[in-house]
Structure formats: C-alpha cells, structure tokens
Amino acid sequence: MPSRRPVPPPELRKTTTPCWADLSLRCKPLKHVAFKIHTDALSSPKRREDPAPPGDAPDLTGLLSDEILIRILSHLPPPLRESSGLVCKRWLRLLDQLRRSLSLLDWSFLDSPSRRLVVRFPELTDVDLVPASISPPVIPSGILLNRGPVSVRLDSEFETPNGALPWGFITECRFLPSKVVDRGLEILSRGCPTLRKLSLVAVASELGLMKVANECPTLQEVDLHRCTDTSLRSISAFRNLQILKLIGSMEGLYDGPGVSDIGLTILAHGCKRLVKLELCGCEGSYDGIGAIGRCCLMLEELTICEHRMDAGWMAGLSFCGNLKTLRLQGCRRIDLDPGPIEHLGSCPTIEGLHLQRCQLRDKRSMNALFIVCEAVKEMVFQDCWGLDNEMFGIAIICRYYIDKHVL
Structure with a gap:
C-alpha cells in the first residue's frame, strides 16, 4: 500500500493571510460590479446627462412655423442674415423669401427650365437686369x-x-437678342408681380415692356439704359410710374440713337404722374423740356446728366410749375446759347440748385441759369470747374438766395 503522509492536527496547521489574487478568484469579477454601478447611475432620477454631440442636438426651430421663423429672421442685422442661410436648407429657403433686391449677373439664372430666380426669390421688389443683359x-x-x-x-x-x-x-451686337430679353421679362413679371423698381436695357421689344406693365401694377421706378425714342412708346403702359431714369448713351461703354424731342414728347404725354425724372446722355431742346413741364404737373425733381441738349433748352424750365430741385451733373456746357434774357422766363418754385462735375466757365449761360432759378434758396457746387469770385457775384440775381455749399 502506498504510504500516506500524516495529516497534522488542526492546531498545528499554518494559517496564511488571503491575498488579492485569492479574493479575485473567490468573489465576483470586478467588471460586473463596475457595470452594476454604472447601470444604477443611469437609472437614478437625479442623474446628470452628458452634453449631446452637436450633430445629434435636436432642432428646436422645427417646432416653429414658417411664418414665426420668418418674423424672427427678419429682425437679424443684414450681415448675420446673409450667413444664416448656411445653417440648413429650411433657413435658406425662408431667407430667400426675405430678399427684396437683386442684381442679376447671369441671364441663365432667370431664363432656364428651372427658373431659379423667381422660384428662390418670389418676393423681389428691386431687380437690376443690366449686367446680365450684356453678352x-x-x-x-x-x-x-x-x-x-x-x-x-x-x-x-x-x-x-x-x-x-x-x-x-459695347456695340449693339454685344447685348442679348431682343427675343431672349422679352422671354426673361415675361418670366420675371409673372414670378415677381410685386416689383417696384426695374433696371433694364431697351433692347426689349414693345411687347416685352407691355407684359411687364400688365403683370406688375405696383411698378413705380424704371431705369432704362440705351433708351431711344421708339422704346418710349410703351412707357405709357406703366400706370403708376413715378420715378424714371433714361440713359441714352454712356460714354466709354455704349452709344445709341439717344432720346430727342420726339421721345421727350412721348414721355410727357404718357407719364403724367412723374415725380422724379433723370435724363442721362439725352438730346433735346426747348420743345422737349417744355412738353415735360406742361404735361408732368407733379414733377418735383429734374436731373440732367451729361446732356447733349440743343441751344436754348433752358427756357423750357419755366413751364415746370411744380419743380423743387434741379440737378446738373457732368455737363461740359450748361447752354450754348440761352437766348435773350427777356425770353427766358423763370421757375419760381425751384428751391434747390445742385451742380456736380460741371464746366462753369461760360458766364452767359450761368447768368441765364440764375435768372431761371431766381427763387432758389440753396446752391450746391461739387467738383465743378471755372468757379471764381465773379461767378459767385452773379448769384446775387437770386432773390431768396440763402445758403451755399462748395464741395
């Protein structure tokens, strides 16, 4: 039989202190304890949530209707409003409805199958089509x-x-064809019927302008570039037109037939509710200015810029019975031959005379101008040539002359 080792009595057995390794083997693993503690912490009602990642944060603005969110976005300053469209597609769509003015640089953005301009910006009130009208x-x-x-x-x-x-x-061939412009005007007028100001080139046909006048009854201001006598025939269709700017030619960019007395007469009989009129690079004479004065009884402000008027045009100002402000800008001459002083007449309602970048060396024309504007109360000279003490001495003709500004 195999020999058995004698077992020592209990009182002689060696007692040892348990180590951490033995405890880890006898007890439950620590990972279970840690998991239990973590679970209890999550199930506690007084737990503190960790901040959610930005991408998973709820969109609180989704609870707001489009009308309320538009009112909130409308109070943002313009710099912040422009960048707010990068937040999400919904904000971009709503901000597009708040845009009121736009300058078109690419004609395809208007005249395309998707018609992106009128779809994205249906509430436009001020549109400039001139940059996109140039090929x-x-x-x-x-x-x-x-x-x-x-x-x-x-x-x-x-x-x-x-x-x-x-x-x-830029010659005539450098502008877009008339059919293309007419089609774009039709799309714009139907998509944005609330237009109040429109800038365009007069390569559009008479039918194209008539469509704009019929679809946009609230249109009050028009800037017509490269304007001619023919393009003014449809101007009477704009029933509520109050502010009109005619650019016959622009030196260094384009030249055209311009506007003569015929066009000014057509304008006078068609737009009798004009309040402000600006003539840039236009021709004409006493007859054209006189027709505007007789027909446009509400005209309060007249601006003549880089004019090509014939001699004696200044005498026509005496027919403007309600004119308050007269502006002459960039004129190389005021009037070559104003005619006899007794035939000039005067415009007693003119209160402000503004001369900007004008040649004022002709004493005879300046004397005639002050006679016509004898009731003026304020004069502004800005960047003008030919001013001297004798020129200022002529201003004594103005009876109610009060203030003078030289810039």
Whole structure:
C-alpha cells in the first residue's frame, strides 16, 4: 500500500493571510460590479446627462412655423442674415423669401427650365437686369471696366487694329437678342408681380415692356439704359410710374440713337404722374423740356446728366410749375446759347440748385441759369470747374438766395 503522509492536527496547521489574487478568484469579477454601478447611475432620477454631440442636438426651430421663423429672421442685422442661410436648407429657403433686391449677373439664372430666380426669390421688389443683359466676351481679357453702376468684362481683342481704343466698347451686337430679353421679362413679371423698381436695357421689344406693365401694377421706378425714342412708346403702359431714369448713351461703354424731342414728347404725354425724372446722355431742346413741364404737373425733381441738349433748352424750365430741385451733373456746357434774357422766363418754385462735375466757365449761360432759378434758396457746387469770385457775384440775381455749399 502506498504510504500516506500524516495529516497534522488542526492546531498545528499554518494559517496564511488571503491575498488579492485569492479574493479575485473567490468573489465576483470586478467588471460586473463596475457595470452594476454604472447601470444604477443611469437609472437614478437625479442623474446628470452628458452634453449631446452637436450633430445629434435636436432642432428646436422645427417646432416653429414658417411664418414665426420668418418674423424672427427678419429682425437679424443684414450681415448675420446673409450667413444664416448656411445653417440648413429650411433657413435658406425662408431667407430667400426675405430678399427684396437683386442684381442679376447671369441671364441663365432667370431664363432656364428651372427658373431659379423667381422660384428662390418670389418676393423681389428691386431687380437690376443690366449686367446680365450684356453678352459675355468670347475670350475674356481679365479686365473689368466700371462706368457708374455698370461693370463690363472686356474681350481680349477690344483694341482696334491701329492700337487705339474705340469710343464705345459695347456695340449693339454685344447685348442679348431682343427675343431672349422679352422671354426673361415675361418670366420675371409673372414670378415677381410685386416689383417696384426695374433696371433694364431697351433692347426689349414693345411687347416685352407691355407684359411687364400688365403683370406688375405696383411698378413705380424704371431705369432704362440705351433708351431711344421708339422704346418710349410703351412707357405709357406703366400706370403708376413715378420715378424714371433714361440713359441714352454712356460714354466709354455704349452709344445709341439717344432720346430727342420726339421721345421727350412721348414721355410727357404718357407719364403724367412723374415725380422724379433723370435724363442721362439725352438730346433735346426747348420743345422737349417744355412738353415735360406742361404735361408732368407733379414733377418735383429734374436731373440732367451729361446732356447733349440743343441751344436754348433752358427756357423750357419755366413751364415746370411744380419743380423743387434741379440737378446738373457732368455737363461740359450748361447752354450754348440761352437766348435773350427777356425770353427766358423763370421757375419760381425751384428751391434747390445742385451742380456736380460741371464746366462753369461760360458766364452767359450761368447768368441765364440764375435768372431761371431766381427763387432758389440753396446752391450746391461739387467738383465743378471755372468757379471764381465773379461767378459767385452773379448769384446775387437770386432773390431768396440763402445758403451755399462748395464741395
């Protein structure tokens, strides 16, 4: 039989202190204890939630209706309103409804199957179509020509063969075809019937302008570039027109037939509710200005810029019985031959005379101007040439002359 080792009595057995390894083997694993503690913490009613990631945060604005959210976004400052459209598609859609003015740079944004302009911005009230109405250059030169509010990208071959620059960089063929402009005007007028101001080039046909007048009854202000006598025949269709700007030619950009006494007479009989009228690069004479004075009885402000008027046009101002302000801008001459002083007449309602960037060396024309504006109370001279003490001495003709500003 195998020998058995004697077992020592209990009182002689060696007692040892349990180690951590033995406890870990005898007790439940610590990971279960940790998991239980974590579960209890989550199930406690007084737990503290960890902040959710930004991507998973709930959209609290989703509880608001479109009408309420639009009212909130409308109170944002303009810089913040422009960047708020990057938040989400809904904000972008609502902010597009708040946009009121827009300058179109690409005609395809208006005249395309999707009609993106009128779909995105249905509440527009001020639209400028002039930049998009100019055909883009075939080979861009990288040169941007600015002339007042108009900017044009020049073609790489805008120079003449002898190296000299032509008088006008944009000819008639550089504008969009009339059919294309008419189609765009039809889309715009039907999609934005609340228009109040429209700037366009007069390459549109008479039918195209008539569509705008019929679809947009609230239209009150029109800027018509490269205007001609023919393009003014449909101007009478704008029943509520109050502010009109006619640009016959713009030196350095384009030249055209311009507006003569015929066009001014058509304008006078068609727009009798005009309050402000601006003539830029227009021709005419005493007959045209006199017709405007006789027919447009509500006219209060007349601006003549870079005019090509015939001699004696200034005498027609005496027929403007309600004119308050007369502005002359960029005029190389005031009037070549104002005529006899006894035939000039006067406009007793003119209170403000503003001369900006004008040649004032002709004492005879300045004397005639002060006689016509004898009741003026305020004069403004800004960046004018030819001013001297004798010129200011002529101003004594004005009976109620009160204030003078030289800038």
